[in-house]
Amino acid sequence: MLLLDEPTSVLTPLEVERFFELVRDLRDQGTGIVFITHKLGEAVELADRVTVMRRGKVVATFQKDEADAKKLAEAMVGRELAPPPAKTTSPGKNVRLSVANLSTTAGRRLRDISFEIRAGEIFGIAGVDGNGQTELAEAVVGLIPAQGDLKLDGATLPAGRKRRMTLGIGYVPADRRAEGLALDLSLAENAVLGFETEHRRHGFLNPRDLRAYVGGLIDRFDIRASGPEATAGSLSGGNQQKLLFARELAHGPKALVAVNPTWGVDIGAVETIHRELLDLRKRGAAILLISNELDEIRALADRFAVLHDGRLSRPLPPDAPGEEVGLLMAGAAAEG
Amino acid sequence: MKNDIPKTSSPDVPRSAFRKISSLIPHPSSLLSLLVALLASALILRLAGYDPIASWRVMVEGAVGGRYQIADTLTKATPLILCGLGVAIAFRGGLFNIGAEGQLLAGALATAWLGGAVAWGPAGIPLVLGAAFVGGGLWGLFPALLRTERDVNEVISTLMLNFVAFWTVSWLVHGPLQEASKGYPQTEAVAAGLNLPRIWMPTRLHAGIVVAVVASLVAAVWLRYTVTGLRLRVAGGSPRTARTAGVDFRRMTWLTLFLSGGCAGLAGGVEVLGVSRRLYEQFSPGYGFMAIAVALLARLNPPFVVPAAIFFGALETGVGALQRAAGVSAGFAGVIEASVILTVVAGNAFLRHGISRA
Numbered sequence: 001m002l003l004l005d006e007p008t009s010v011l012t013p014l015e016v017e018r019f020f021e022l023v024r025d026l027r028d029q030g031t032g033i034v035f036i037t038h039k040l041g042e043a044v045e046l047a048d049r050v051t052v053m054r055r056g057k058v059v060a061t062f063q064k065d066e067a068d069a070k071k072l073a074e075a076m077v078g079r080e081l082a083p084p085p086a087k088t089t090s091p092g093k094n095v096r097l098s099v100a101n102l103s104t105t106a107g108r109r110l111r112d113i114s115f116e117i118r119a120g121e122i123f124g125i126a127g128v129d130g131n132g133q134t135e136l137a138e139a140v141v142g143l144i145p146a147q148g149d150l151k152l153d154g155a156t157l158p159a160g161r162k163r164r165m166t167l168g169i170g171y172v173p174a175d176r177r178a179e180g181l182a183l184d185l186s187l188a189e190n191a192v193l194g195f196e197t198e199h200r201r202h203g204f205l206n207p208r209d210l211r212a213y214v215g216g217l218i219d220r221f222d223i224r225a226s227g228p229e230a231t232a233g234s235l236s237g238g239n240q241q242k243l244l245f246a247r248e249l250a251h252g253p254k255a256l257v258a259v260n261p262t263w264g265v266d267i268g269a270v271e272t273i274h275r276e277l278l279d280l281r282k283r284g285a286a287i288l289l290i291s292n293e294l295d296e297i298r299a300l301a302d303r304f305a306v307l308h309d310g311r312l313s314r315p316l317p318p319d320a321p322g323e324e325v326g327l328l329m330a331g332a333a334a335e336g
Numbered sequence: 337m338k339n340d341i342p343k344t345s346s347p348d349v350p351r352s353a354f355r356k357i358s359s360l361i362p363h364p365s366s367l368l369s370l371l372v373a374l375l376a377s378a379l380i381l382r383l384a385g386y387d388p389i390a391s392w393r394v395m396v397e398g399a400v401g402g403r404y405q406i407a408d409t410l411t412k413a414t415p416l417i418l419c420g421l422g423v424a425i426a427f428r429g430g431l432f433n434i435g436a437e438g439q440l441l442a443g444a445l446a447t448a449w450l451g452g453a454v455a456w457g458p459a460g461i462p463l464v465l466g467a468a469f470v471g472g473g474l475w476g477l478f479p480a481l482l483r484t485e486r487d488v489n490e491v492i493s494t495l496m497l498n499f500v501a502f503w504t505v506s507w508l509v510h511g512p513l514q515e516a517s518k519g520y521p522q523t524e525a526v527a528a529g530l531n532l533p534r535i536w537m538p539t540r541l542h543a544g545i546v547v548a549v550v551a552s553l554v555a556a557v558w559l560r561y562t563v564t565g566l567r568l569r570v571a572g573g574s575p576r577t578a579r580t581a582g583v584d585f586r587r588m589t590w591l592t593l594f595l596s597g598g599c600a601g602l603a604g605g606v607e608v609l610g611v612s613r614r615l616y617e618q619f620s621p622g623y624g625f626m627a628i629a630v631a632l633l634a635r636l637n638p639p640f641v642v643p644a645a646i647f648f649g650a651l652e653t654g655v656g657a658l659q660r661a662a663g664v665s666a667g668f669a670g671v672i673e674a675s676v677i678l679t680v681v682a683g684n685a686f687l688r689h690g691i692s693r694a
Binding site for chain 2: 162173182194203204206
């Protein structure tokens with residue numbers, strides 16, 4: 001009997017295939033295997049039986065032949081899914097965010113990373129976790145020092161998180177509980193974190209103003225909470241993530257850096273977050289989408305590159321062949 | 337750094353509703369822990385051969401049995417409120433300030449020196465108390481600088497600075513600042529115009545209690561409704577989130593320990609103007625240390641610091657009465673007091689964790 005809990009989150013696509021063979025071998029030798037995953041494709045491909053849980057309860061069980069990704073997704077949310085949002089605009093011509101020869105010495109070293117994101121473009125960064133994603137995100141938003149040239153709308157960005165925040169660089173960090181939100185604080189307080197001065201009146205944060213403000217966000221982002229005074233820690237993961245997005249998007253970023261934006265959230269929240277990201281794109285922001293979910297990058301990004309060992313590959317189209325991407329993720333030298 | 341994302345599989349377990357309720361009504365477990373403390377003190381009294389019920393009666397009557405007793409309790413609660421606020425602010429900001437005792441002495445020194453240097457009228461009171469705040473604040477700023485510039489743990493530095501403050505005061509009252517008559521190791525009395533008014537004649541209760549209660553309300557509003565107060569709470573409760581939100585930790589550390597030390601310093605200033613009129617060696621019976629228990633009992637919540645400090649003030653006067661009653665030594669009275677403090681603090685923590693785990 002073997003229990004596997006999200007075993008593929010740190011594997012490249014190629015490694016996943018080999019890992020699946022291993023799991024199948026074990027099964028054929030008589031091992032009972034419980035495979036917990038949020039990736040529907042994996043469940044469909046691998047499992048002989050798939051059970052869907054929602055809010056701690058079993059809601060459906062499918063045999064191998066009757067399971068497909070759409071059915072599983074609908075069982076997970078308990079309703080029919082809206083079709084995935086389509087991009088109705090193409091990126092503009094002007095470069096919004098440009099990164100040239102970015103290098104860091106702290107943590108996983110970033111080496112000479114360059115890319116440009118145009119207004120209204122989503123630029124994806126794919127790769128296996130731990131190859132410099134955190135460092136890249138933190139260097140761009142101003143949390144760690146870095147060499148290189150960072151420009152927003154042609155102007156060099158000053159150092160430091162606070163100043164870049166004021167200039168309109170939004171950030172959705174990977175770990176919403178430890179880095180994004182203050183779990184002890186109310187929704188209303190979390191909704192203004194970092195932007196407090198914009199909500200100050202006569203020197204004070206008026207609780208009535210904050211409640212009204214977060215009330216609007218609760219509606220727009222469909223955040224399920226007992227009220228604006230509930231603590232952020234009392235929300236489910238999906239609702240915490242929606243709250244985090246609500247805060248960043250409501251303050252009108254010119255550029256947004258989002259790391260694993262839908263990690264560990266329910267499908268309903270995924271829909272909301274993807275919709276809002278595309279909406280932000282339509283409004284002309286530059287979006288740096290760093291994700292370990294290749295499917296997510298393919299679905300949202302206009303172009304993407306692969307990060308491996310602190311180096312970035314050349315940009316690829318969203319429909320780049322899987323083998324090429326897999327090789328880049330495993331460390332094959334980027335051509336061209 | 338391999339951990340780009342948290343690796344736990346279910347990171348989104350909703351916290352129990354208890355957390356939320358407890359922040360609004362922080363006291364059921366605190367009250368329970370007081371009960372436990374009473375039982376513990378009964379046990380100790382019984383083991384030492386005293387009658388617990390009779391002893392309790394002596395203590396309760398000594399603490400709240402009449403207006404003089406109540407006034408005495410409130411007078412002792414005054415520095416405890418201010419020091420407790422200082423400790424609560426620092427802890428809320430994630431900094432463990434164990435140095436309220438030294439900061440209190442720094443404030444008392446500023447007031448005693450400045451108050452004796454000029455023939456002040458009553459208009460000098462705010463100024464002299466302001467000096468006490470700044471004096472305590474600077475004594476708190478020092479460990480803050482050690483922390484941000486040299487990465488010295490503030491628990492150690494604030495604790496050690498208590499002894500520095502104590503011996504500095506001792507040297508000053510034996511030397512440079514000793515009264516002109518050289519009769520006792522103490523400073524000259526502050527100017528007569530600096531009397532804090534008595535507010536409950538004929539008892540000795542002075543206006544310091546009003547200063548302390550107002551300070552607790554200001555601290556509560558400041559923490560809850562100002563940008564800096566909000567950022568302090570985030571820095572203390574969720575430091576990595578504060579970093580992402582652009583909080584400047586260096587400046588926040590300085591500000592937190594300055595304000596924290598300032599409150600304790602104000603306690604010293606108020607004590608000089610309202611009670612002692614001057615500074616001497618055994619100026620504080622450990623208010624700054626007891627303040628840690630006060631702040632914890634109040635769950636670091638400024639408005640609740642007031643009742644928590646009154647409880648400890650009552651304990652202090654009650655134990656004093658027990659000591660005066662036949663047959664209870666000063667040392668044993670101290671044991672009772674310490675055991676109550678310990679049970680309150682430990683019991684509070686234990687009960688809270690016990691309940692939130694359920």
